[in-house]
Amino acid sequence: MSDLLKKRIRFKRILLKVSGEALIGERDFGIDPKVLRRYAREIAELQTVGIEIGIVIGGGNIYRGVENSSEGVDKVTGDQMGMLATIINGLALQSALEHQGVFTRLLSPIKMEEMAEPFIRRRAIRHLEKGRVVIFGAGTGNPYFTTDTAAALRAVEIKADVIIKGTRVDGVYNTDPEKNPKAFKFREISYQDVLKKDLKVMDLTAITLCKENKMPIIVFNMNIPGSLKRLIVGEKVGTMVSSTKTLTAAKR
Numbered sequence: 550m551s552d553l554l555k556k557r558i559r560f561k562r563i564l565l566k567v568s569g570e571a572l573i574g575e576r577d578f579g580i581d582p583k584v585l586r587r588y589a590r591e592i593a594e595l596q597t598v599g600i601e602i603g604i605v606i607g608g609g610n611i612y613r614g615v616e617n618s619s620e621g622v623d624k625v626t627g628d629q630m631g632m633l634a635t636i637i638n639g640l641a642l643q644s645a646l647e648h649q650g651v652f653t654r655l656l657s658p659i660k661m662e663e664m665a666e667p668f669i670r671r672r673a674i675r676h677l678e679k680g681r682v683v684i685f686g687a688g689t690g691n692p693y694f695t696t697d698t699a700a701a702l703r704a705v706e707i708k709a710d711v712i713i714k715g716t717r718v719d720g721v722y723n724t725d726p727e728k729n730p731k732a733f734k735f736r737e738i739s740y741q742d743v744l745k746k747d748l749k750v751m752d753l754t755a756i757t758l759c760k761e762n763k764m765p766i767i768v769f770n771m772n773i774p775g776s777l778k779r780l781i782v783g784e785k786v787g788t789m790v791s792s793t794k795t796l797t798a799a800k801r
Contacts, residue, residue, distance in 0.1 A: 557782040562601040562677060564704035565592070566697065566714040569607035569638055571771055578610055580641050584772075589645035591777045592682065596651050600781065601677040603707055604684045605700040606642060608634025628692035632659065635696060639686035640664065652681045658690030670706050677707060697751040701758040712764060713780065714751070715771025720788035721750055737789045750790055759790075766790040 567588070574581025596602055611634035612627075622630070636657060643653045654676045657665035665686055666672070676683050688699040697714075704712045722732040723746070740760035743750050750756065750768060759766055769776055769787030780786040 558598065558600065559781060559783050560600065560710040562603070562707065562709050563595075563781075564603045564605065564700055564707065564709040564712045565777075566700040566712060567604065567606045567771060568716060569609035569611065569634065569696075571610075571715060571717065572606075572638060572641075573610045580610065580638070585641060585645045586648075587774065588771070589642065589649050589651075591775075593646060593649035593651045594778060595781060596680070596682055599680075601680070602682045603673070603677065603703060603709060604639075604642065604682065605688075605696055605703055606635055606638045606684065606686070607696040608632070608638055610634075611637055625692040628688075628694075632687040632690070635688060636661070636665065636686045639684045643684055646682055652679075653684060654681050655684045655686055657685075657687040659687045673703075674707055683707075694754065695752050697755040698758065701751065701755040701764065704764055705758065705762045709764070712759065712766045713777070714766060714768045715777070716768060717770065717772060718768075719770040719773065719776075719786075721748055721768050721790065723748070735788050736785065737791070737793050739793050740790060743790055756790075760792070763792055 572580045572584055574584040592602060592604070608631045612631045639655045643655050646653050655665040656668040656673055658668045660667060668685065673683050685699065685703045688694060688696050689702060700712055700714070718726055720734045721738055721743070722734050724732040726732040726734070740756055743756055744753070750766065751759070758764070767780060767787050767789050769780055771777065776786050
């Protein structure tokens, strides 16, 4: 990144939310090494210019792989399996980032000291201040809470400037764009309208937490190379969810 781009950076500290499914790439489940390496390169590029980065990663790419054989598994046990899946993804991302020369820390609210540090809020903030990328694994550590809620919680706790949510689509639409070619994208939308229209940006708990703490969310397509950098330097990428009272439709 040039010095000119450094001056255009919009955010000092971000919480990046990446779905586990995004790591599948062209596979049926699991982790595509090519996708993992690309994510690591893009995150490393941001880290080198001084952006403080926290990451919450889902586990759907791994849990989905065993879902068909998990009949009879109760909800709590299933959620615990999902938490372990996020640790697997976190370890994979940590390794990929370290191959890019990035110092990282994997934190977990569940005790597993051999693999991850215990989550302590002040320690997490200190890691960020020292330029380490902090990966928050195992969700909130509790069943019945999604990694979206974990992302909202961690963002508020570390006082992030924004939650950046990487998905398979390039923003928030009025209907599923993968099913409806006539769906239109919002450039900006309020928390209240997300709730009112029942748009699947994040789950109800996560959106409510962001609304109460005025934590903005940007939804974008993580699978478009370079889009994360473009978003960070102020280009119109994805959809901004905030306390704005207006709905702004993007040009198609």
